[in-house]
Amino acid sequence: MTEKNKLQALLNDCIIIDINPEIKKHSIHHRIANKLKLPDAIIAATAQYLAMPLLTADQDFKRIKEVDVLFYER
Numbered sequence: 001m002t003e004k005n006k007l008q009a010l011l012n013d014c015i016i017i018d019i020n021p022e023i024k025k026h027s028i029h030h031r032i033a034n035k036l037k038l039p040d041a042i043i044a045a046t047a048q049y050l051a052m053p054l055l056t057a058d059q060d061f062k063r064i065k066e067v068d069v070l071f072y073e074r
Helices: 002-014 021-033 037-050 059-063
Strands: 055-057 069-071
Touching: 021 037, 037 055, 037 059, 059 069
Parallel strands: 055 069
Antiparallel strands: none
16 A cells, blocks of 8 residues: 555544634633644644544643643654
8 A cells, every 4th residue: 555545544534623612712721821833722622622632743742731642753
């Protein structure tokens, strides 16, 4: 399977989560309290809202205590 096919298979399994008032509220909190960039704050807020762990290599997420963050090395 080519890299493109692997990526396409992964994306086919993804679900789009629309931003909602609760995610917006959490985003504002993470932006201010954890000094995250807005896209990162939205990602953290979405994980918090869905009560799902966040898998990332971005060390900026170390500051977040409200979300279960799982780190992987590149």
